[in-house]
Amino acid sequence: MNSDDPAYTSTELADEDFLADFHHTSVYGATEAGGIDRQAGTAEHGAVRAWFRQRAEALGMTVTIDGIGNQYATYGWFPGEPTVLIGSHLDSQPLGGRFDGTYGVIAALHAAARVNHEVTAGRLDPAHNITVVDWFNEEGARFAPSIMGSSTMVGIKDLDEMLAVTDVDGVTVKEALDSIDCLGTDPAPEVAAYAEVHIEQGRILEREQITIGAVTQSWYTQKLLVAVKGEQSHTGATIMSDRHDALVAASKIVLFTEDVVENFEPEKIVTSVGQFTVYPNSPIVVPREVDLVIDLRASRTQDVLDARDTLKRQIADLAAERNIRIDVEDYDIRDIQHYPLDGVELTEKASADAGVSCMRIETMAGHDSVAVNRIAPSVMVFIPSVDGVSHCEREFTTDADMVAGVTAFTQIATRLVTGALDGTAPGEPVADATSERI
Structure with a gap:
């Protein structure tokens, strides 16, 4: 399928495509109890990353891999120019859930394809390229520390030091990346803005019966x-x-x-x-x-x-x-990272346009957006988690909430590629706000 496929002229079909892709990823590292075990650099992780590359190329994207194994799939309307980066990670905890990270990657893949369809149809005039990222080793289960790929990309961690990190068996990150064909040499893209959608991994949205969480700060x-x-x-x-x-x-x-x-x-x-x-x-x-x-x-x-x-x-x-x-x-x-207020308000407006409810919320867990927010204005978005359960096989989010999240996230991506956060500084402080809603 490519961006001109008739599926992308119908919201219903596009949603079905998204759900088919998301649920397909669960076969890689599947566990008997319905979760996944895809620790960074394992064969299972390599297999789902290879699928990601194939799927992105089928959608008309160009895929590159940097020196710490981050994968980038780009619609390059302006070759060599900055890009709006959207995505998450495909690795998991041992006996982990199939939604954590993976949802954000597949949601970004489909949001980017929908944005590209609007651009190629002449209905959207972009100011930036758009790139879907699959970060390496967000979880830190096999190789410590967590958030490794994004932290290295933004310069918080040293590349050579991270490549030399070993697991309990003495295997280095470099060796693991090489074994799954993800030890790249391509440069990381210049980031104009970043956005990530993720399951909440808590029960605030479920308890408040709200569909979208606009994240204001990390803990x-x-x-x-x-x-x-x-x-x-x-x-x-x-x-x-x-x-x-x-x-x-x-x-x-x-x-x-x-x-x-x-x-x-x-x-x-x-x-x-x-x-x-x-x-x-x-x-x-x-x-x-x-x-x-x-x-x-x-x-x-x-x-x-x-x-x-x-x-x-x-x-x-x-x-x-x-x-x-x-x-x-x-x-x-x-340290606490505050997300730019402009990005929080952008999420609220995008949710309203998508017809879904939204509230401001804090993230208790760490995410790749916390790292990227140091170099580019970043947007962090949550959708509900059933019972607030995560990092276990029982982790679950409904198809309806996932689809609603993709719809809102596409609105966010659309605004970002047209320059909505241009001129916004990374990590501007915002007031503590955990109960505002629209």
Whole structure:
């Protein structure tokens, strides 16, 4: 199919095409429980990325790949000129959901095709090209850190350092990209503006019965790398008073991490321990060490800092009480990013024109738009998630909400290619607003 195909003269058929493409992507890395497992640089990830290239070329786009494996599919009406970048990512968490990231890529692919049809039909006069991006390794499940491809493209991360990152088996990012034919040499495009549509991964839109979320800001986030160091000993021969059990202490830290949220306003801070490694992990050995990662996120920076200080005090007291060593290191600190107010208002107007409801909302999770917003005015858009569930196989968004999202997102893309955010600075502050709606 190309942009002149009769399917793009009918909204109903275009919607069916979108749904067919989206649901097709679920065969790559499909799991028995209806999710996907497509970690970055795996064969499954390579297969869906190859399909993306073929589909984009069939729609008349030119595909390039940069040095960190980001894929760009472009309608180049003005060769060599800046482009409006739209998209998301196709990699997943282990046993993850089939909507996270993938929806944004396929929605962008179809929005771009619809915009191109209007341009070639003479009904739209663009000021910029349009490019659909499939970012590499947004999830960070196999290779840390997350948001790797977009962060490298905008200059936050060093390319050579990221290519040298290894997974648990010692495979480098460079080797993984080469294995799936995604180690490119093409330059990244110059970005005039960026837009990303994504499932919410929370339940605010569902709870408020709103179709589109216009994202105003990201949350402040940081991690704590914690190494609990006790002493290895025999579980059967060592009396309880002589033990220096790293696992018991680490378990208390997990509870500290959950309980610290009680000190703050409800729904304004989240905490978790998502990674937990025990050594030597033998059934007859008292653990000598546990490494864990604490994840702290909040709407207000000070809340994260206060939670961090409370946890560090509790951990220091625990180490003294149990006569063990606990090392705590700050890691992966990400400041709040405010999205430009002009982009938020653009989303509200586009939603109104598309006939769907819209409210302002904050993003608790990180996204590629947080990185790109540092170099170009960026728009972040949410659609509802059923039960607010994400990063698991039960993740779900209805076809109706996905189609409505594509319709609104096409309106956003149309405005961007005609220069709606030209002159807008990246990351302009906006007031905290989580309940405004139209």
